[in-house]
Amino acid sequence: MILEDSVSDSRSLLNDRLHQLIECAQKSPFWATRFGNVNPSSFENLEPISKGEILADQARYKPYGKIPSVDIRKLVRLHQSSGTSGNPLVWADTASDWSRLLDQWDHLFGIAGILPADRFFFPFSFGPFLGFWSAFEAATRAGKFCLAGGGMSSVSRLRFIEEHQISVLMTTPSYASHLAIVAADEKIDLVNGPVRLLILAGEAGASMAGVKSRLESSWNARVLDHHGMTEVGPVSMECPEAPCELHLLSDHYIIEALPAVGDFYGDLSANKVKELVLTPLSRLGMPLVRYRTGDRVELVEGRCKCGRTGPRLIGGVLGRLDDMLIIRGNNVYPMAIEDWLWLQPGLIDFQAKIVESSGLSRLILNLEFRRGLNGEKEAIVISNKFFDRFLFRAEVKSVLPDELPKTEHKSKRWIRHCP
Ligand SMILES: [Zn+2]
Numbered sequence: 470m471i472l473e474d475s476v477s478d479s480r481s482l483l484n485d486r487l488h489q490l491i492e493c494a495q496k497s498p499f500w501a502t503r504f505g506n507v508n509p510s511s512f513e514n515l516e517p518i519s520k521g522e523i524l525a526d527q528a529r530y531k532p533y534g535k536i537p538s539v540d541i542r543k544l545v546r547l548h549q550s551s552g553t554s555g556n557p558l559v560w561a562d563t564a565s566d567w568s569r570l571l572d573q574w575d576h577l578f579g580i581a582g583i584l585p586a587d588r589f590f591f592p593f594s595f596g597p598f599l600g601f602w603s604a605f606e607a608a609t610r611a612g613k614f615c616l617a618g619g620g621m622s623s624v625s626r627l628r629f630i631e632e633h634q635i636s637v638l639m640t641t642p643s644y645a646s647h648l649a650i651v652a653a654d655e656k657i658d659l660v661n662g663p664v665r666l667l668i669l670a671g672e673a674g675a676s677m678a679g680v681k682s683r684l685e686s687s688w689n690a691r692v693l694d695h696h697g698m699t700e701v702g703p704v705s706m707e708c709p710e711a712p713c714e715l716h717l718l719s720d721h722y723i724i725e726a727l728p729a730v731g732d733f734y735g736d737l738s739a740n741k742v743k744e745l746v747l748t749p750l751s752r753l754g755m756p757l758v759r760y761r762t763g764d765r766v767e768l769v770e771g772r773c774k775c776g777r778t779g780p781r782l783i784g785g786v787l788g789r790l791d792d793m794l795i796i797r798g799n800n801v802y803p804m805a806i807e808d809w810l811w812l813q814p815g816l817i818d819f820q821a822k823i824v825e826s827s828g829l830s831r832l833i834l835n836l837e838f839r840r841g842l843n844g845e846k847e848a849i850v851i852s853n854k855f856f857d858r859f860l861f862r863a864e865v866k867s868v869l870p871d872e873l874p875k876t877e878h879k880s881k882r883w884i885r886h887c888p
Pocket residue numbers: 708709710711716773774775776777
């Protein structure tokens with residue numbers, strides 16, 4: 470009975486927040502025009518919106534588009550997406566919106582099992598992307614030790630971790646992997662080091678079994694996946710008791726999984742993989758209503774092993790709807806190739822180039838192997854295994870250690886080249 474009351478209280482709170490969001494959206498010229506004759510109180514009648522539609526508005530009315538629902542002088546925080554698939558999206562917040570985003574992080578830290586004594590390190594240069602700005606400020610607000618590691622070499626960052634007894638590292642999967650390699654070269658002992666938890670975001674990887682287990686053994690620490698978006702905010706955190714299952718912040722978003730338009734996966738009515746559609750309830754200054762995130766997800770409801778209820782993503786974000794490639798007549802999702810590559814023994818990093826000429830696409834895989842391995846031999850083995858798995862040939866090459874660019878931000882592993 471108590472549980473039912475609390476569920477109904479939480480639904481009523483969610484409805485109040487949605488009502489407040491729609492009221493704000495009606496004050497935005499963009500949304501007022503879009504709602505037209507549709508009654509916005511009937512949420513399901515509102516057409517989901519794509520990133521492209523928002524980008525077009527912002528390109529026309531720089532820099533925020535006609536989306537703000539408030540006087541833009543009230544927008545005090547600004548972030549923008551990395552623009553990996555086109556122009557960056559610009560998203561700004563009022564002071565109250567920002568404070569609510571920090572509240573969301575309080576919930577995510579709760580899911581991750583952050584302890585009172587935890588000490589955080591953010592080893593990257595703080596740029597205009599939302600990334601971990603909100604996490605940094607939420608952890609600071611919660612009274613945690615927080616260290617920003619911008620403008621430092623990887624070796625200096627590793628020394629910081631030891632000197633300041635860092636227990637929680639927040640970064641991307643590729644940079645965590647790079648730090649582990651540098652630590653091995655520098656004889657820095659991560660296994661007996663102070664880090665107990667890595668919260669990883671910005672790229673797929675932390676929910677891929679191969680990547681997760683490799684990082685967990687290099688660091689002798691738990692790896693938890695997190696995902697969020699600049700235009701939406703922090704969204705999910707992997708459950709420490711259910712690996713590769715991410716709890717969504719269902720008190721802060723209206724969460725929907727809708728059949729994806731034109732998805733490669735065929736019969737969508739029978740398919741569990743859908744597109745995540747989010748309505749963020751914390752951001753009233755620049756509202757978003759029924760935003761098609763482009764993320765392919767498998768959403769489940771019900772009680773988790775940890776006792777939490779509410780929706781979860783199985784396997785994290787499974788891919789993006791806009792990233793399907795046609796190579797030698799095959800429909801290919803880069804994430805499917807990436808998942809597979811990370812399971813190959815000895816592989817440290819890779820870069821994939823799609824070269825288009827005369828209407829034909831070729832895939833070139835530049836692979837970096839662990840020091841001491843014969844790269845050329847390994848490349849031949851992977852080339853044959855790749856053909857068995859994907860039924861088309863990729864041109865597989867071995868590159869020298871450190872030949873591929875290393876970054877603490879999102880790595881650009883997929884490059885399209887049109888000579
Ligand atoms: Zn759980």
